[in-house]
Amino acid sequence: GxxxxxxxxxxxxxxxxxxxxxxxxxDSASNYFPWYKQELGKRPxxxxxxxxxxxxxxxxxxxxxxxxxxxxxxxxxxxTQPEDSAVYFCAATDFQKLVFGTGTRLLVSP
Amino acid sequence: EAGVxxxxxxxxxxxRQSVAFWCNPISGHATLYWYQQILGQGPKLLIQFxxxxxxxxxxxxxxxxSAERLKGVDSTLxxxxAKLEDSAVYLCASSFDLQGVQETQYFGPGTRLLVL
Numbered sequence: 001g002x003x004x005x006x007x008x009x010x011x012x013x014x015x016x017x018x019x020x021x022x023x024x025x026x027d028s029a030s031n032y033f034p035w036y037k038q039e040l041g042k043r044p045x046x047x048x049x050x051x052x053x054x055x056x057x058x059x060x061x062x063x064x065x066x067x068x069x070x071x072x073x074x075x076x077x078x079x080t081q082p083e084d085s086a087v088y089f090c091a092a093t094d095f096q097k098l099v100f101g102t103g104t105r106l107l108v109s110p
Numbered sequence: 111e112a113g114v115x116x117x118x119x120x121x122x123x124x125x126r127q128s129v130a131f132w133c134n135p136i137s138g139h140a141t142l143y144w145y146q147q148i149l150g151q152g153p154k155l156l157i158q159f160x161x162x163x164x165x166x167x168x169x170x171x172x173x174x175x176s177a178e179r180l181k182g183v184d185s186t187l188x189x190x191x192a193k194l195e196d197s198a199v200y201l202c203a204s205s206f207d208l209q210g211v212q213e214t215q216y217f218g219p220g221t222r223l224l225v226l
Contacts, residue, residue: 006152036217043217043218046216049214089152097158098143098155
C-alpha cells in the first residue's frame with residue numbers, strides 16, 4: 001500500500017520568508033495529492049491540491065510542485081504571515097485510499 | 111453550503127465502556143470516511159463508504175470498532191469496548207467523487223475522545 005513521508009516535522013521561519021515542505025510517496029499509481037492545513041483544535045482544511053497530469057499549481061502565495069519520476073511533491077508558501085502558523089499535512093491517493101503524511105508544524109514569527 | 115456535521119464534539123469515558131459517534135456528510139456527497147487522528151499524527155483512515163456500501167475497512171479494528179451508513183447518508187461509528195489507546199480525535203469526511211476521479215475530502219470538526 002501507499003506510504004507517505006513528510007519533512008521537516010517542524011519548521012520555524014520569520015514573517016515574510018518562504019517555507020517549503022516536502023513529501024515522498026511510494027505507490028507510482030497515486031494520482032492525486034492534496035495539502036491540508038490544520039490549526040490547533042480545528043478540522044483539516046484543503047489549501048491546494050494537484051493531480052498527476054500537471055507538474056505545478058499556484059494559488060496566490062501557495063504553490064505545489066510534483067515530480068512523478070522521483071515520486072515527491074512539495075508545498076511552497078511565499079511571504080509567510082503569522083496566520084500561516086499551523087500543522088500542514090500532505091496526502092496521496094490512487095482513488096483507493098487517501099494516505100496522510102505525519103505533518104509539519106510551521107511557526108511563523110513576527 | 112452546510113459542512114460536514116459531527117456529534118458529540120467531546121466525549122470522556124472509562125476503558126471498557128462503549129461510545130458512538132455520528133456524522134452527517136455534505137448533501138449529495140456519496141463517499142463518507144471515518145479517520146482516527148492520534149495527537150501529533152496525521153489522520154488514519156478507518157473506513158470508507160460509497161453510498162451505503164463499504165469500500166475499504168482494512169484498518170478498522172473490527173473486534174471493537176463498527177460503523178454503518180444504512181441509508182447512504184448519515185453514519186455512525188461505534189467503539190465497544192474502548193481501550194486507553196483509542197483516545198484520539200475521530201474525524202468524518204465526505205467527498206462528491208465523480209466516477210474514477212478523486213474529489214476533495216471535506217472534514218467535519220471531529221469528536222475528541224478521551225478514554226480513562
